Amino acid sequence: MRWFFIFINFLVLGTTARAQISVDGLDELLTFADRNSPAAKQTQLQPYMAKQERNMQAAVLYPKVNAFATGDYYPILATQLIPAEALGGAPGTYLKAQFGLPYVFATGAEVSMPIINMNNWAKLSRAKAQFEQSKYSSNAALENLHMQLIQSYYQTLVTKEVLKLNEENEKTATELLRIMTDRNEQGVVDPADYNRAKNLSLDVKAARISNNQTFQQSVNNLNALLGTDTVVLNEELDDFEWPMLYEPGNINNRPAWQEAAWKVRTAEMSLRESRTGGMPNLSVSGRYTYNMQTNFEPNFNNIDFNIASVSLRLNVPLFQGGYYHSMQQRSKLQLQTAKLEQKRTEDNLTKQQEDWLAQYTAEFNKKEVLTEKLATAKDNLRIAKLSTKEGVMEFDEFNTLFMEYNKARIEYLQNLADGILYHLLSTQNF
Structure with a gap:
């Protein structure tokens, strides 16, 4: 206990000395x-x-570079009617086609840079x-x-x-x-x-x-x-x-x-x-995406594909109130x-x-x-x-x-x- 009080007094005296x-x-x-x-x-x-x-x-x-990843679940897939004749069916009839699979995963990178x-x-x-x-x-x-x-x-x-x-x-x-x-x-x-x-x-x-x-x-x-x-x-x-x-x-x-x-x-x-x-103003951008779709059913082969794009964008303000x-x-x-x-x-x-x-x-x-x-x-x-x-x-x-x-x-x-x-x-x- 004696050493504790000595230590406290040392701190107090040291603080006082520094403050003057x-x-x-x-x-x-x-x-x-x-x-x-x-x-x-x-x-x-x-x-x-x-x-x-x-x-x-x-x-x-400077250029901006972003990496991204997404995961989506579609309980109801987008549906479209197409002529059955296109797939060898009877003329005048239609088939219902669904696009994609319920589970969609994507990852990739994108870059953009202003030019003008x-x-x-x-x-x-x-x-x-x-x-x-x-x-x-x-x-x-x-x-x-x-x-x-x-x-x-x-x-x-x-x-x-x-x-x-x-x-x-x-x-x-x-x-x-x-x-x-x-x-x-x-x-x-x-x-x-x-x-x-x-x-x-x-x-x-x-x-x-x-x-x-x-x-x-x-x-x-x-x-x-x-x-x-x-x-x-x-x-x-x-x-x-x-x-x-x-x-x-x-x-x-x-x-x-x-x-x-x-x-x-x-x-x-x-x-x-x-x-x-x-x-x-003019800017350029590029995007690469890897897409994989599945329904998680046994013995199902997943579907995957790549997408890449490069684009120029010209913005011309016309009316801003x-x-x-x-x-x-x-x-x-x-x-x-x-x-x-x-x-x-x-x-x-x-x-x-x-x-x-x-x-x-x-x-x-x-x-x-x-x-x-x-x-x-x-x-x-x-x-x-x-x-x-x-x-x-x-x-x-x-x-x-x-x-x-x-x-x-x-x-x-x-x-x-x-x-x-x-x-x-x-x-x-x-």
């Missing part, structure tokens, strides 16, 4: 997502399904276009997943840095409260200022709880996208080189644009398919819809690239201001700590500088994360 991942950077995160995320796996199946559809359409053009069938070739062309379209549809879905992961990743890193700021604030608030407590015991400080210092310490602790919750929500979002139980981010939100960008990215490189173009191509192939639906006309009209509307969607996709992607560039430019222009603002606020907080310790600064002044430092630090971190994010998006490096 640790990533050192964004590239590693995206690589893991491509291989393990349920959403990525689902999108990667689309081309495989379209490929099988293409293969199914191609199979229609424009509709089948059009279907194959449409399936090939759908296959190419599915590749870009899969890439577009994967691109959207990457963008969600990038946004969630850097927001998580920002929250992680804010938690570090919380630790720094707790040390500052604790030291301030210690100083104010000593002065309160000595009676040299306003009791209201002491209480406000105490509340500041409590506010910092409450902020840590809230930020922990925000951080966990960000991690949960990553877990949901990756399909894992938990993810550990080892990267820090470091400095960024901030390269200059002058033009938005080329939308021709975006999978969504390629997908829209192939949707038009697929619609064109569907229109071609509908136009060939009513055209004549307007079916092919309606099919063509529908295909024309689908093509028109695909072209409108292509234009809309092009406009949306162009706007998206321009918005990303504008956002990056704004973050780029703010970086110097926010860097200087943070340096000033940090120096002011240093002065405030020394002044408070020496007793030459009131609590209100310290609290103002403390809040200004926190605001400047968070603004700097958010600007840094947004700058990295929009640079990646603008350069399509995802």
